[in-house]
Amino acid sequence: MQWEAVIGLEVHVQLATQSKIFSGASTAFGAEPNTQACAVDLGLPGVLPVLNEGAVAMAVKFGLGINAEIPETSVFDRKNYFYPDLPKGYQTSQMYQPIVGPGEVEITLDDGTTKRIRVHHAHLEEDAGKSLHEDFHGMTGIDLNRAGTPLLEIVSEPDLRSAREAAAYLKAIHAIVTYLGISDGNMAEGSMRCDVNVSVRPKGQETLGTRAEIKNVNSFRFVEKAIAHEIERQVELIEDGGTVVQETRLYDPEADETRSMRTKEEANDYRYFPCPDLLPVVLDQAYVDHLRATLPELPAEKRARFQDELGLSAYDASVLASSRAMAEYFEAVKDVCGDAKLAANWVQVELAGRLNKEGLDIADSPVTAEQLGGLVARVKDETINGKAAKQVFAALWDGEGESADAIIEARGLKQVTDTGAIEAMIDQVIADSPVQVAQYREAAPEKRGKMIGYFVGQVMKASRGTANPQQVNALLKDKLDNA
Amino acid sequence: MALEPEDVRRAAHLARLGLDDREAARYVDDLSRILEMVDRLQAVDTQGVAPLAHPLDATQRLRADEVTESDQRERFQRCAPAVENGLYLVPRVVE
Structure with missing residues (x-):
């Protein structure tokens, strides 16, 4: 039997605001416990939330970036549940009228082709605090600094068909939010977290199988592994005559398996209702248009331009457009040397290889784009040959010269063509x-x-x-x- | 719509309210009467009427994204039953 997986993702993106979504407390990472939890965040009696315009603008920018509808009105609801890291007894979220309506994200598959994944909606909500379960005399410690940090939850349609596609989708979301500058996208610090819905069905069947939800998968690699594992588990279960139950599962990266967390019978009843403390949010067209005018060129547009205007291959275009820092570096190199293909090659092979080896991000590259551009220009006009160029690159990396020309001159690397x-x-x-x-x-x-x-x-x-x-x-x- | 004692106990659990049998019986009556009124409201034809998110005819004001709160941890923690290393302590949470 041929099986097909049906996958949908809920991605929580922490927005890069200075202050919280409903209060003026700081969102800075790493502060002493509870020093950034104000009366509103603590849910003390008599406080009123006031919505942060920065969070609204970031959510709208994301919506515009995925060509989504931006409804004129959105409404905040209360999602009720009890947990000590949620002192109000409810999470303020948007259940029925989210700030971002249906949109689309383009992903790049392994063969370089692209696929459009529909986004059902994206909504604003607040994060909860943190529970620390180390031993405090048999008690649990609560740090509410994170409580009230703005999150944008992006809910996809179940358009993904494999673990690879799901990882590609998560990367595409990561690229969009970092291009837009609405999140630092730091998965290790929890700035992007992901819940996955997975079901399987015989290929060709219309109706969906029963789905399981995997909570809190926090890296690109784990998303792929967790889904691959879950697909395998469900297929084996069905082939052995069993049935998949609707439940929440946790991925354990060390054992590379998912484990049942809770089944639907005991699932929460959140009793959503409109939050009486917050009025409906109404965005006029001028506001949305103003934000639209601030949008940078986004990954999908860059990829298309790199292919169509610069003549790069689909693969090169998609690698170079994958992050804003990488794309900007590449374009600076190209502008200095005047040859897109050579620039693409040097950035992806020599530079990316060395960065990877040293575990550095392109933003921390010791070789600037201007320096690399100067080097590539000398390769292009054949002042130096490929071998000498590698020497010059190594010298630039080690800070042994200001520019390629200075190093070529000092070391007599000029190509002999006589x-x-x-x-x-x-x-x-x-x-x-x-x-x-x-x-x-x-x-x-x-x-x-x-x-x-x-x-x-x-x-x-x-x-x-x-x-x-x-x-x-x-x-x-x-x-x-x-x- | 008439409630059963079981419905009231479930609602009380969701709200983390402890009710004894006498109180539970009283709430069965009270809440059933409230739900009867809701039933009457449900009978009104609301075809073409948009759901009302808020009784006030006003829209949300937005604040600028600025940090305006300073650290008042010490003051807030004075009324907490237990604190340690800046953390609020609560009975152990078991998932």
Whole structure:
């Protein structure tokens, strides 16, 4: 039997406001416990929430970024449940009239093709505090600094069909929110958290299978692993004659499995109702238009422009557009050197490789885009060959020169293209290698191609890497074959 | 709509209210009468009427995204039953 997975994601994005969604307390990360929890956040009697315009603007920008409808009116509701890290006894959220209506996110699949994933809606809500279960004499410690931090919950339609697609969707959301600057997207600090709904059905069947929800999956890799595992679990269960029950499961990354948390029978009854402390939020067209005018070019648009205008491959375009910092770096390199393909190649291979090796983010690159652009320009106009270029890159990385030109000058790396000079070096190498020359000349012509490598290496060494390799090759072949 | 004692006990649990049998019986009566009134309201034809989110005919004012609150932890924690290392302590929560 061929099975098909049906997956939907609820992504919680922490918005990068200075203050909380309903109070003027700070949202800064890492403060002493409860020093950023004010009377409103604590739910003390007599306080009134006042909505933060910054959070509204960020939510609307996201909506515009996914071509969503922005309804004129949205309404806050109370989601009622008891937990000590939620002192009011309810979470202020938006159940029925969210701030962002239906939209679409484009994801890039492994083969470079794109797929559109529908977003059902996105709504504003407040985060809860943190419970610390270490031993406080048998009690639980509560830190309410995070209580009231603005979250945007983005709910997808069940359009995703594999763990890979789900990870690609999460990456696309991450790229959009960081491009827009509405979240730092830091998954390790919990700025992006994700709940996943997974069901399976026989391929071709219309009706959906029973779904399980996996809570709090907090990295791209875990999303993919948790879903892959859950699909496998459900398929095995059904093939063995069992049935999937609707339940909430927790992913345990160490055991690479999901475990049942609670079943629907004992599920919460949240008793949503409109929050009487907050009036309906009405956004006029001028406000929305003003925000629209501030939107930067977004990943999907950048990807398309990189392909159509700069002639990059679908793969290169999607890698370079994946983060705003990467895209801006690449464009700066391209502007300095004037060659998009060479710039793409250097950013993705040499720079990304080194950053990856050192565990650095592109924002922390010791080589600036201007410096790399200057280096690529010298590769393009053939002032230096590929080998010397790698040396210059390493020197720039280690801070051993201000610019590629200064390093090329100081180290005499300028490419030697003077035929006479190269010929002199070749003659010397041939004179010094009588054994290899004899072997070469006795060899069958089809074997000579490989053997010439030795001589090329010697000449390049003699030139300290500065000879033009193509010229060396051609001249060597001529001298060895025709002498 | 008439409530059963079980409905009242469930609602009380959701609201974390402890009711004894006498109180529960009284709430069965009280709440049933309130629900009767709701039934009457339900009978009104509301076709084409948008649901009302708030009785006031006004819209939400927004505040600028600025930090205006200072740390008053000490003051707030003075009325808490138990605190330690700046944390509020509550009976242990078991998931």
